[in-house]
Amino acid sequence: MSDGEFDLIKSLRESLSLRRLDAAQGLVKGVGDDAAVLRQSAELDTVITTDLLVEDIDFKLTGDEETDASLIGRRAVAVSLSDIAAMGARPRWLLLSVGIPRKLWECGFARTLLSSALSYAAGFGVALVGGDISRTPEHVVVDSIVLGEVERGRAVPRSGAKPGDQIYVTGFLGGAAYTLRDAERQSWHAADGPEGGLREPTPQPRVEFGSIIGSRRLATAMIDISDGLSSDLAHLCRESGVGARVEAASLPLDPVLNRAGLKKSDALSLALHGGEDFELLFTVRPRRANAVEKLRGQVNLTRIGEVTAERGKVRLVHNKRARLLRPGGFEHFGRDEK
């Protein structure tokens, strides 16, 4: 969801004065985070997210129906799993709404898509429990809904960062965007790696790591950076009412960018704005940084900067100069659309 979309739904909710209803219904955190948090029992909160993927907007079909269906199925699930991980929760259940044109229904596209989504989800211990299938006039659409759980009160919002908190990111950045968009492949999902091997383009959401961060209360705020580091860090700052300072030199550039011979500035740009990485970005109180550092064995973990009091401003320190970093990631609508 882009800033414009956030604003729209927030303003609608405010204009309709729904706060009393939210409170009555046990809504802990609603629109404006990776997922909604619902209070349902004394021990656990439920976390739920929905992600709509649309043909020719979020993916293209290459004509290889088997590959297309299978990758779309996995990708749809991965996007939602990543949202649940970004709340510090454990995913448990999946629902899929799938719209497909008649000609693809007839060739078994839906069966392949659902079966790949189902197996992929099962690999994370997540059960497909429902969904809907509809015909569409033309394009494929997939809405992926994942429910998760987290110990009561431990969901990690985007809004808890405080000045002085350390900013961490998992994994490596820019590789997915390079593979998907900049390697001059025809489409994101048939991409060969730069060394000729087939590179698996399904993002690996940080399901296990996210739930550890949540259950151990290690982070003050967390977000997944599927839209790109610059966009998603801006979201986190906005929701937390803070700013941030990021060290360009500390960004964990994907080794693939170097191997492909990219200029440093292009690599940096992909890492900052490319998106598609499905890594987690989170903020940590200085006194909790030690506990976070101990998780390095589980995942590549990099401290990339610090939260500042400069509300809404993200600064990138590069070659000893600090410049304002504008969101350059993917947005469906709005000025920065690609």
Added chain:
Amino acid sequence: MSDGEFDLIKSLRESLSLRRLDAAQGLVKGVGDDAAVLRQSAELDTVITTDLLVEDIDFKLTGDEETDASLIGRRAVAVSLSDIAAMGARPRWLLLSVGIPRKLWECGFARTLLSSALSYAAGFGVALVGGDISRTPEHVVVDSIVLGEVERGRAVPRSGAKPGDQIYVTGFLGGAAYTLRDAERQSWHAADGPEGGLREPTPQPRVEFGSIIGSRRLATAMIDISDGLSSDLAHLCRESGVGARVEAASLPLDPVLNRAGLKKSDALSLALHGGEDFELLFTVRPRRANAVEKLRGQVNLTRIGEVTAERGKVRLVHNKRARLLRPGGFEHFGRDEK
């Protein structure tokens, strides 16, 4: 979801042997009912449903953006509320995934759609807690996800009907289908009533009544008949492994059909196959029929027949002859598609 879609997902789940995963994740009832039932606490089960509405399949746009957006918003929510009611549960939370083409985004279509969905849901005490908004190349799509709750173990499945159970239906039948499809209007949503007044085409889901049926354990099986009585009764029989015998003379035909001067056979056909009614059909043990009859004050309630042991066969008794009633309701794919 049509029979073909059920079969697809069921066979996929079986081929992947996911039963152990389902059990581990507390899945009480999954694909193949109006909604999935999830065990989350000692007191309550969570019920969740998702419904995908697609432009030119489930609705058409007339060009009056304000009316279109507002009716689609309400209708999407109503469809899902009806599914939750059909499980005997109380709806609590709503998520909406909306895909719209750029030109409609620019004219505020999304704002109107979301705001009408939000107010409509709030009227049932349901809070919008999240969603996703995406661009589409051409058509509007809306996926409506509603979560509800029911006392543990009291969700009413489609699968509990036994021979000898009495079959009841709420409200009146055939009126919605007449208004939407057969009144030779250009589209379902700008339909004037036969007496010239504007007829509200948003179905009124039986939210309150459904939750009473669930919490008082009055029904052995329940389904909403949005696809049409003949189709949905067939679904219920199939899931329960039973048959049914329906008295044509006892069907509660919508008075609008008579006022419009329809032939008796056409009116009957609309009531049986028309769909769009969003009423509830449920089965009751003979010894519980008295308790159900006491609810007549709340809603028009009609006993239309009886469950039989004739597995998978629905018979319609009309002019003293019993004939086989084939499903004629709306299905997205398959033989009976309209």
